[in-house]
Amino acid sequence: AQSVTQPDIHITVSEGASLELRCNYSYGATPYLFWYVQSPGQGLQLLLKYFSGDTLVQGIKGFEAEFKRSQSSFNLRKPSVHWSDAAEYFCAVVLYGGSQGNLIFGKGTKLSVKP
């Protein structure tokens, strides 16, 4: 079955430290890949997306993600975390050209930032 896995439920990092949030997907073909962020009480905001081409994609707020086909992964990274990055992060995929018209989301990773 098609699925998206975010292995880390909760991560705490110190402000200024680097961050990597993991995402693995299970699909027969390369899907479109997304990372969304949700601040408390807010909707989801798109951070970045990968459709094709360069496997390292840049997003908003200083985030980047790297698509690795061999590992079926699309990990999110940020070199230096800010306190305002504390939120929940969701990886999502959609299968291009598939009959399934919806984004499949991972369970999310909650990020806490300590001073």
Next chain:
Amino acid sequence: GAGVSQSPSNKVTEKGKDVELRCDPISGHTALYWYRQSLGQGLEFLIYFQGNSAPDKSGLPSDRFSAERTGGSVSTLTIQRTQQEDSAVYLCASSLYLNTEAFFGQGTRLTVV
């Protein structure tokens, strides 16, 4: 509009009552999606529309749930005879075409008491 708009933002209803949740997608977006977000359950896909049609309704949790979209724009998610387990945040999203990036509304927080 500039973004996806959902109304109401909060809804408290008594068990057994019907509720209607509204979604105004971004103008020109052909695809519209409904998701449910429950505490600890992540984002659960409910239904999507391509234009006014919903090809796959299998994500709806029960036959108490229904959705429609008219004029290729506004969508309404209706929950009949609400139950406490229906309490959740209901998120709507739209995208220009199917399978392109989706933009989300702020959600409707439904509480069934």
